[in-house]
Amino acid sequence: MAYSPAMYFVYRSHYAGSLSKAVRRLPDPTVLAWFRRGWAAEDPEAWVEEELGTDVYGLTSIFDAAREAGLPLPETTDELRESLHEHLYVEGDDDYIRLDDHSLRVRTDDDEVELAYFFFDDNAVAAAPERLAYLLHESWPLPHGIAASQSFVPDVPVTVATPAAKGKATTFAVFLTFLDGESLARQEPLAFPGVDLLGLARHLRDADVPDDTWPPELHVLRALIAPEDETIDPALERCNRWPGFNLNEEPWLAPVDHPKALELLDSPEFVDGRDPAKSLLRVDPHLAQFAMHCNESFGYQQWFLFDSTWAAAHPALANSLLRYSHHWDPLD
Known part of the structure; x- marks a missing residue:
């Protein structure tokens, strides 16, 4: 069977279940491909919710702008980044929208709680399991098996x-x-x-x-x-x-x-x-x-x-x- 590259979407939100996050698998090979697929959606709000399974705060703003202002379809990651920084609604500055060739990470808030959402392609996931494994874990509970070794050194400050x-x-x-x-x-x-x-x-x-x-x-x-x-x-x-x-x-x-x-x-x-x-x-x-x-x-x-x-x-x-x-x- 041929391998089909795909992406993960994660919405880190306290409205989203017992782990306060929603995880969705998408068929697109890249972040750019997903945004291009929705660029001309007739009803951006409905399209985003159908694609991602939830209403993601502020995300439809880029697709609304694409329709209303006739934004050109982005051909490169750089072009998509320029459009996102100009038209994607977030509560925060440009550093709250972080796009590279393999991922998009966005932070915002809805005046009640802070929120974040993420797109990661398979290359990003494979490159950083020690950073993404919990974020991509979909359901309660975590696995509880153990190993004989007790050797573990955290790679973040505690x-x-x-x-x-x-x-x-x-x-x-x-x-x-x-x-x-x-x-x-x-x-x-x-x-x-x-x-x-x-x-x-x-x-x-x-x-x-x-x-x-x-x-x-x-x-x-x-x-x-x-x-x-x-x-x-x-x-x-x-x-x-x-x-x-x-x-x-x-x-x-x-x-x-x-x-x-x-x-x-x-x-x-x-x-x-x-x-x-x-x-x-x-x-x-x-x-x-x-x-x-x-x-x-x-x-x-x-x-x-x-x-x-x-x-x-x-x-x-x-x-x-x-x-x-x-x-x-x-x-x-």
Whole structure:
């Protein structure tokens, strides 16, 4: 069978399902070919939604301009770039539209949350799996298999959250949460050297709390670890019922001890359609993945906790996930 080159489209949006992204396979060999195919669409909005399976904020503006202003059909990537910079609507400057021969990366916002969308041809995907594997992962959950090795070195900066313990593994924490519309690359991933995921609950429970460096998610997680908890999953289940993750109010409550935290869980108030029953939580020995339902309109926020045993078996996926929380553009 002959090989048919194709592309991926990804929409990074909190309106788009449990992983806050939509992934679509397209038949076109290049980004330029896809835009050329839609250049003369009679109904750009309908064409884009049929092609991509969703309404992509601002994308139809280039096709509207092509029809209304009679823009010439672009023959080269440079010509397409010129048209995009002049006519594609984004909330931001020229650096928010990044086009090369194999990809288009765009950042914008809809006055509610930050959004990004991407086109990658097969050459771009093959060249950078350690940057794109998580972005292109289509559905819940991530694979949880492991390898014998614990050797994994992240290729993006991480924040060391606690002093090194005595173990050989390292656990990483990625909190893909958002606040006041700042929803892309809000915080650097965390690392707990010398700690595997099975030991994370005990490690956090015993850790000194550095109030000035820990993010609020970690304070809440620590407060919800019970003295008898041997693993992290009971605390994650309690986080799902934590009232401080309502998005339209003060999102974080001040750090409290475990008994006080349990009192706050006795009668939590959820607003704007937040429904803990819709959340997804899976905890395996070396990977915890949590899609927390936070809002009827804005859907889910994601937490990933994984150690180097899991990462060694899935290095491209692990590195791309760390990068996903670090910068809106995976090819930056």
